[in-house]
Amino acid sequence: MESTMNELGNAASVLDIDPKTAVGGGVEDVYGEDFATEDQLITPWTVSVASGYSLLRDPRHNKGLAFTEKERDAHYLSGLLPPVVLSQQLQEKKLMNSIRQYQLPIQKYMAMMELEERNERLFYKLLIDNVEELLPVVYTPTVGEACQKYGSIFRRPQGLYISLKEKGRVLDVLKNWPERSIQVIVVTDGERILGLGDLGCQGMGIPVGKLSLYTALGGIRPSACLPITIDVGTNNEKLLNDEFYIGLKQRRATGQEYSELLHEFMSAVKQCYGEKVLIQFEDFANHNAFELLAKYRTSHLVFNDDIQGTASVVLSGVVSALKVLGGSLADHKFLFLGAGEAGTGIAELIALEMSKRTNTPLEECRKRIYLVDSKGLIVKSRFESLQHFKQPWAHDHEPVKTLLEAVNALKPTVLIGASGMGKTFTKEVVEAMSSFNERPLIMALSNPTSQAECTAEEAYSWSKGKAIFASGSPFDPVEYEGKVFVPGQGNNAYIFPGFGLGVVMSGAIRVHDDMLLAASEALAEQVTDAEYEKGLIYPPFSKIRKISAEIAAKVAAKAYELGLASRLPRPANLVKYAESCMYSPVYRNYR
């Protein structure tokens, strides 16, 4: 210390300043921060005094102008805020007014992120009360643009970055996160961000967005949510050449290097947070996604949202649509564009449900389902060259090159797009679907909006109002020949928040396919007759908290039935229990 003071003294005398009263304003430089040369180490002290300033800067507890007079007195806030006291409702109204004034969705996104950093409860109050308006802002499609620009949007840590540089000390990195009671982790490696491809480290926007939905839609406490991005490099040339890129500037690690980091991560999570933290894999490329799920599903509580969550939501939409289409699941023929995580995941769950309903072997049920990938229809003659997850779908059929030819050859009743490739459901494809179906079910699931296989407007006008349509990203209602058509949103956001709540509240130790079927059934049951009449196959997102409680209850019930639940005794009324577990963003009163 003495030598530091001497050095300081020397530095000060060189500058001809009294070290005791130095730095414009006469504040003593106790910690040597101002006089230290650039290469001297300093300690980042933060001084704690009896002032409410830090309370105002703490997003978890800050209430801004809603602090009451009594709270302002008790917590040293007097003078730090203007005199007015606003209710949370008025704060909400004011913020919604200001968010609505932004023209660009990305500006609204940034305003929401700033709010979350400033006042967490108000952020969630806005999101819950205005879910249909704000979901497209914090989630798809805007979150896609946010990821593309994440480098310049990054302000403060919203989650953990675990890069190859941390190999060997991942546990220490996890310990840097300020919360200990973690219940849900959403993790990505950024290689398949929506339908936008490899965005490397900038994929962080996805776990952040997904977890904000875990809280807003599923009621998981924000402090129990941990977004993580694993950075193993990127193969995106644009990012590699961008001087402002925030991630590792190297090509993606693969093979042993990749799996060792992932394994260290999976082990460290268990060590740090215990067995019962739900790890949701999100937006990994399919060559890793299937393998990771298969490897860890028997040892960890894992769930792949793109494979399993999507499957559950789409099966639910198809089952709902049967009310309009008629027939049973097994009476329909399914054609997919896209045979990756989403495509084959959905296909497998539909086949499983069909098999259970009809008591028919799974292999037989798979024969009602066809998939087209970038090389054409998946058929037997391609078997040897197919990735393992496509092989169960290699049916006896002559090779078919294009989607249109496949539609004409197979005459499916249901067409599902999960290709990540926009504009692939052409006018000819939709017209063909409508020529042999009274009511074709068309789902354009790819995100964000730019990657949707077709728009709602195209689906309704090209089918002359016959199509039942749902899309991954939202579309506005469409007026066609004097009738208003309301498109549904077939997005896993309906499922994962309630699913996660069910897993957490029952203390489930593993995810079982029957729990996905239970979630799917719970969602389908929430569509009312009035909604069916409007052509909807999903209930509106405005009811999502109630829907999530129903999903959670069914998922938990299944976990108890399968002997996978560890929270005992089982609550008698699981819906009520789910509701009682849900986080509410209403302000708390401070003593």
Ligand SMILES: NC(=O)C1=CN([C@@H]2O[C@H](COP(=O)(O)OP(=O)(O)OC[C@H]3O[C@@H](n4cnc5c(N)ncnc54)[C@H](OP(=O)(O)O)[C@@H]3O)[C@@H](O)[C@H]2O)C=CC1
């Ligand atoms: N609505 C929702 O809730 C969800 C939507 N999605 C969306 O689905 C899309 C795909 O995701 P995912 O399955 O994980 O991605 P994958 O990369 O695993 O799969 C994409 C599939 O699409 C195929 N494909 C790509 N281009 C074409 C083309 N021009 N014609 C025919 N097939 C094509 C690929 O073929 P090949 O195998 O030959 O390369 C591959 O089989 C993304 O846009 C994603 O946003 C995903 C999850 C949930």
Ligand SMILES: CC(=O)C(=O)O
């Ligand atoms: C919705 C989603 O998970 C996706 O598009 O990847």
Ligand SMILES: [Mg+2]
């Ligand atoms: Mg995803």
